[in-house]
Amino acid sequence: DTAVSQTPKYLVTQMGNDKSIKCEQNLGHDTMYWYKQDSKKFLKIMFSYNNKELIINETVPNRFSPKSPDKAHLNLHINSLELGDSAVYFCASSQEVPGEYTDTQYFGPGTRLTVL
Amino acid sequence: RKEVEQDPGPFNVPEGATVAFNCTYSNSASQSFFWYRQDCRKEPKLLMSVYSSGNEDGRFTAQLNRASQYISLLIRDSKLSDSATYLCVVNTNAGKSTFGDGTTLTVKP
Numbered sequence: 208d209t210a211v212s213q214t215p216k217y218l219v220t221q222m223g224n225d226k227s228i229k230c231e232q233n234l235g236h237d238t239m240y241w242y243k244q245d246s247k248k249f250l251k252i253m254f255s256y257n258n259k260e261l262i263i264n265e266t267v268p269n270r271f272s273p274k275s276p277d278k279a280h281l282n283l284h285i286n287s288l289e290l291g292d293s294a295v296y297f298c299a300s301s302q303e304v305p306g307e308y309t310d311t312q313y314f315g316p317g318t319r320l321t322v323l
Numbered sequence: 324r325k326e327v328e329q330d331p332g333p334f335n336v337p338e339g340a341t342v343a344f345n346c347t348y349s350n351s352a353s354q355s356f357f358w359y360r361q362d363c364r365k366e367p368k369l370l371m372s373v374y375s376s377g378n379e380d381g382r383f384t385a386q387l388n389r390a391s392q393y394i395s396l397l398i399r400d401s402k403l404s405d406s407a408t409y410l411c412v413v414n415t416n417a418g419k420s421t422f423g424d425g426t427t428l429t430v431k432p
Contacts, residue, residue: 240420248408250367250422263419297366310355312412312420314366 210234211315213298219321220288227284228318230298238262239281240312241273242297250297256281288322295319324349327413329423337431340401344426346411347393356387357412358396361425367410370396401430 211232220226232239240263241253254273255263261273270286281298298315329346336342348356356373371378373385373394384397394413398405411423 242422247424249424250410252420252422255419310414310420311357311369311372312367314368317366 211298211300211313213296213315213318215318216316217319217321219323221323222288222290224288225284225286226288226320227282228296228298228320229280229282230315231280232298232300232313232315233279234300234302234313235279236300236302236313237278238301238303238310239275239278240299240301241281241283242299242314243267244295244297244317246294254281254283285320288320290322293320293322325424326350326415326421327411327423329409329411329426331424331426333427333429335429335431336401338401338403340430341397341399342401342428343398344396344409344411344428345393346395346413346423347391348411348413348421349392350413350415351389351392353392353413353415355414356385356394357414357420358383358385358394359410359412359422361408361410363407367422370409398428401428403430403432406430 238257240255244250256275259275295317299312301310301312358370359367360370361367377386382399386395408425410425
């Protein structure tokens, strides 16, 4: 029973290609996220969706476009891939508790993207 | 200045040692605080939330000092299995978490 799943786990592609990463959570959470972890292991938030609406859009190139068909899914589409896009991309989800600020995040296993 | 700063380490300690990590944050309006653990080539996982009164979970103790804007994690009686990267996380607004760059711990026999 995987709580947050991502596909594919590994993605190797050429510069200039367009690729998508899919994420699904079965926790019933309202909020989903995409993070990028680069070669230096720094974890940076890219996007956050709450009930299918974009609520956080950090400074990322507009080649990156998230899409949330429903609150259990948040996909990431990347156009015109560049060498610098090589990283591990993590999806996560959380559930805000009214009156509290607990919102623990549950992460997917990551997608290791390599752009050649 | 980064929103969340951690000493990157690495911390190399023998089994049984006590080790402490600190993390400072810049936004005084931050609401919630966490420590996550990330093993090599794995996803981050929640280790513990950090409450104003401080909290303990077995060998792990977390403290929050709002006045000085830092949180800490103390690990007692270190085990080999504690070797990992420890990430400090601060929620500054609903829906946004800022991760520190992590502190690497290696526990040696």
